[in-house]
Structures are given as structure tokens and as C-alpha cells.
Amino acid sequence: MKKINKDDVIFEEKELNYLLEFIKKKWTGIDEKIQSDLRYAYQQGLEKAKYWINYLDFTKLISELEKVRLIHLEKNLPDEYKPYLDLLKYADPVMSGLYRFNFGLMDYDKIMKSEFKYEKEIKILINQFKINNNDIKPIGWDFLLKNYQDFDGYDTYNIKSDQELFGGVDSATAGSSGFHLRINLPTTMYNEICQGHDRVDTLIGAFFAHGIFVSIHNNNFKVSKDLVDMVKRFEKMGIYYVENMTGLSNNKMIQGVLHCHKPYDFLTSKKSFETYVKESLQPRAEEIKQEMSEEDIINDLIKEIQRDNCNDEFKEKKKTVLAFLANQDNHLKRKIK
DSSP states (O other): OOOTTTOOOOOOOHHHHHHHHHHHEEEOOOOOOHHHHHHHHHHHHHTTTTTOOGOOOOOOOHHHHHHHHHHHHHHHHHHGGGGGGGHHHSSHHHHOOOOHHHHHHHHHHHHHHHHHHHHHHHHHHHHOOOOOTTTTTTTTTHHHHTTTOOOTTTTTHHHHHHHHHHHHHHOTTTBBOOOHHHSSHHHHHHHTTTOOOOHHHHHHHHHHHHHHHHHHHHHHHHHHHHHHHHHHHHHHSSSSSOOSSGOOOHHHHHHHHHHHHHOOOSSSSSHHHHHIIIIIIIHHHHHHSSSSHHHHHHHHHHHHHHHOTTHHHHHHHHHHHHHHTTTTOGGGGOOOO
């Protein structure tokens, strides 16, 4: 089993082959028909998460990009503008864009997953397959089933052996186990006997969930890489302004996030920048004699935390983002209400 790095891409077809190779060694009854069904379940997982991300994975990257950008401004800002650096950094399109992009990631993530129900998706797949094969079960099933009691088998389960046997990536997350743990003998039997989940359902769900994991991981990789490239391209175009921030990336997910929280757009030309400094920053710099008090900062944070994601603004934002992506991909049109 491989520990996947965030900077690595998971090759989808190669990963599927690892899943099938592993299951054929650990289960019986894995004929061509069930392999075809499992392949389809994995591919449906990939498709379901085609535009999904995990917004928490970007916190460190965005913080690093903000620090790099601030250093860039400190070094390259003309002397006449340096007295306004503390104010300018909040209006700078990159600093502003990254700050708002961070909030946009959270809203985008919620929007894309807002209608997803795992149990419902698995039920649809099971009804499609109509599998009726009692031979499909983990090796050792019949022996463990005799006189079975809750959690039997875990005390003798050799997790290290499965980790060495499985050639795919570790898909464990904070909320769920990895593929090899989802379909091991004691877990599968516990699910069927104690939870009422048929063993074939568990198997199908494991392939489907792994497909989702692969899509999200690869999407995070693409968005991270393209975000870094976008910031670099921006610096080549001009230090203080940009005509079209959204147009700096062809990544549909980045564009979708920017639809959630668009960067401030008044610094779109050199003239607008100079006007902003003269009419806004200079007067404001005279007014501000000290930084915000701790109480003001805490109050601002509380206001952000108290944002109601169920209000009309969020619903309209969701509709706008899904409509934008639906123009790129027809399979999302059914989600727009």
C-alpha cells in the first residue's frame, strides 16, 4: 500500500487494477461479471466527484502564497507607495484574491456536495447490478460465521499483511477507513450481521468511495498547481492590478471558486490603481494612527463565523456556481433547481 503525497497524481486506471487484483486475492466469487460491476462503481465514484475538492487541504498553501506575495510587494513597490503597504496589501488583487479565494473554497466545497447522499448512491448502483451470487464473500467467511459474535475476527486480523498485499494508495481520511480496511473479513461480516449491510453492498461501496477519493485528491493537486501558476502569471502581467482575475486560469474549479467569492475588481488598470492610492489610501492613512484593536479583530471574526449558509445569498450563490459549471458539463444540469 502506498502513502500518497499531496504532490502526487493518482493514475485512475492503474489504481483500479490494484483494487481488482487485491479483491481477487481476498474474496471468492469475483468473476468477470462482478469485476465489470465493480469497475463501473469505481468509475461512478470518479464521475460523482469530478468537480469536488477538500477545501481544508488548501489552508497552508494559501497562507504560503500570501507570504510570498507580501515579500514581493515589499521588494518591488515604488518608494512613494511604501508608506501605504499595510493598506495596499488588502486591496492588492493577489492578496485580496487569495483571501477571498479561501472563503470561496469553503462555499464551493459545500455547494458541490450539498445534495450528495452516500447511501442513496450505493442503492442506485446495487439496483442496477442486481447481483445474486452467494459465492461472493471474503475468504474465511464460512468459518468465522460459525457461532459469530459482535466484532469476532478483529483480534486475529493481520492488517500489516493486507497493507503489504494491497498495491493501491491509502484512501483513509479523518472520517473513514481506507479501501483494504473497508472490505476485510471482520469488517464485512460485522456490517452484514450487525448492521444489516449486505457484503456485496460493502464491496460496491468500497470501490465507489475509492473513486471519490481519487477524484478529490487529483482535483486538489490540479487546483493547487494551477493556483500557484496563476499567481506567477499575474506577477508577470503587473504588480498592482489585473484586468480579469478569473481569466488567469482555465481550471473550471478555480473559476467556480471565484464565482463564490470574487476578488475586489476596482484595481483593473494602472490608472485605477493610482486613483485608488490618491483618493482612498492617502486619506485613510492619515486617519489610521494605529492598527485595529484586538476587540475589533475578534468582532470581525465572529461576523465571518456567523455567516448563515442557508440564507438567500448562499442559495443564489449555489445556483450561480452550478449554472456556470453546468455550461461546462451536462451531468451537473440535473442538480440545478
